[in-house]
Amino acid sequence: MRVVFAGTPEFALPALAALIPRHTVVGVLTQPDRPSGRGRHLTASPVKAFALAHGLPVSQPQTLKTDAGRAPLLAWEPEVLVVVAYGLILPPEVLRLPRYGCLNIHASLLPRWRGAAPVQRAILAGDSITGVTIMAMDEGLDTGAILLEREIAIGARDTAGTLHGTLAALGAATLLTALDGLAAGNLSPHPQPREGVTYAAKISKSEARIDWTWEARRIDAQVRAFAPRPVAETQLGAERLRIHSAEVFVGESVRKSGQDASISLEPGAIIGLRDALLLIQCGEGVLGLREVQKPGGRVLSVSEFAHNLDLAGRRLG
Numbered sequence: 623m624r625v626v627f628a629g630t631p632e633f634a635l636p637a638l639a640a641l642i643p644r645h646t647v648v649g650v651l652t653q654p655d656r657p658s659g660r661g662r663h664l665t666a667s668p669v670k671a672f673a674l675a676h677g678l679p680v681s682q683p684q685t686l687k688t689d690a691g692r693a694p695l696l697a698w699e700p701e702v703l704v705v706v707a708y709g710l711i712l713p714p715e716v717l718r719l720p721r722y723g724c725l726n727i728h729a730s731l732l733p734r735w736r737g738a739a740p741v742q743r744a745i746l747a748g749d750s751i752t753g754v755t756i757m758a759m760d761e762g763l764d765t766g767a768i769l770l771e772r773e774i775a776i777g778a779r780d781t782a783g784t785l786h787g788t789l790a791a792l793g794a795a796t797l798l799t800a801l802d803g804l805a806a807g808n809l810s811p812h813p814q815p816r817e818g819v820t821y822a823a824k825i826s827k828s829e830a831r832i833d834w835t836w837e838a839r840r841i842d843a844q845v846r847a848f849a850p851r852p853v854a855e856t857q858l859g860a861e862r863l864r865i866h867s868a869e870v871f872v873g874e875s876v877r878k879s880g881q882d883a884s885i886s887l888e889p890g891a892i893i894g895l896r897d898a899l900l901l902i903q904c905g906e907g908v909l910g911l912r913e914v915q916k917p918g919g920r921v922l923s924v925s926e927f928a929h930n931l932d933l934a935g936r937r938l939g
Contacts, residue, residue: 623722623805624648626700630667633790634706637727638672640794641704645801647678649698653709654682687713695719702804704797705759717759722804724759727793729786730822731755731771733814736764737822741789742782744822745847748839752776752785754793756800758811763821767811769800779869781849825852832856834890834939838870838907853915856890856938863938866913866921871901890939900924902938 627638628651641647650673658665666674673680679698683691692715695703702722705712717724730740732755737743744752753773757766772792776785803809830848832841832855845854845868854865873896887893893901899910915921 623801624699624701625801626651626695626698626703626720627669627673627706628652628703628708628710628712629669629706630709631707632668633729633786634669634708635672636790636794637704637706637797638669640798642676642678644798648700649679649681649694651681651683651686651695651708651710654684683710686710686716692716702801706793712759714761717761722801725769725797725800726757726759726764726766727797728755728757728764729789729793731773732757732764732768733816733819735820735822738824740822741785742822742825742847743820744776745780745782745785746843748843749776752789754789754796756793756796765814767813769803769809769811770796772796779846781846781867783850827852830854832865832939834902834937835905838904838909841904841909842868842870858936858938862917864915865911866915868909868911869899871896871899871908871910873897888937890937892933892936892938894934895924895928898923898925900928900933 623645625641625645625647626649627641627647629638630653638647638650650669652667652669652673655664655666657663670680670682681694685691686695695716696719700720703716703720703724705724705726712724728740729752730744731751731753735743741752751773753771755768756770757764757768760766774788774792800809825848830852832844834841834856845865848854849866856863856865887903889903889905891903893903893908899912902909902911911924913921913923914927
């Protein structure tokens with residue numbers, strides 16, 4: 623099948639890599655190069671770098687709403703357009719172009735978590751399952767008909783990073799199955815259910831700030847949802863502290879009559895080190911911090927971080 627691939631970030635790479643040996647990838651659409659790093663040098667997207675390394679034609683239009691922006695796509699004459707985290711709106715002229723339409727790999731079980739951040743929102747909401755949907759795109763926001771869905775469990779220690787990797791690989795495999803079904807004529811799209819629609823709004827960095835009055839399990843989900851970026855954070859005195867990994871403490875209960883009676887068990891109170899965890903009192907329950915980072919520093923285990931620091935009686939937040 624003649625395929626044009628449209629994608630930009632690393633999440634899209636497994637799908638493109640899976641397509642190359644199985645189909646004829648006639649071209650790749652990706653976002654224009656963007657300034658990146660401290661020097662703000664123009665940097666190619668991961669998809670562009672991968673495509674060029676494999677000798678694939680690349681186009682980087684600012685928009686697909688103009689004849690000029692669509693010209694390479696028309697010249698490639700695709701039978702199907704595969705879209706994975708591309709970042710540009712596809713106008714009706716593009717949606718109607720390929721014989722088999724425009725297919726999207728979406729990292730949720732639609733109609734739950736339509737939108738920009740389905741993986742993070744699923745973790746934040748405490749969902750126990752997620753998956754991927756191969757969707758026939760229309761003009762709505764992730765409203766197209768469903769071709770295939772595959773479900774996986776969200777593990778108790780899954781982060782947005784680990785889940786992204788798992789879903790990217792699952793999406794690539796499911797895409798190949800969907801394309802085979804379309805070519806054979808034995809796969810038909812069906813409308814999304816009207817019930818269960820939720821929206822996964824883009825993540826704001828302000829959401830990464832920890833509120834220690836929350837339940838420990840909710841804060842744990844926040845830490846996992848924002849790893850590896852933007853990273854959950856709090857304050858220790860005047861200094862910002864980023865929390866890279868943590869877990870709900872389920873050991874022996876922490877009591878006010880503990881070893882140090884001066885320790886306040888108000889939310890944010892530092893209780894002490896135990897089993898390689900720095901225990902923090904939450905509004906309900908205790909969270910154990912495992913890895914932290916000070917501004918400009920490297921990621922540290924809490925044992926390294928707490929070395930030579932007097933944390934008794936101090937609070938985060």
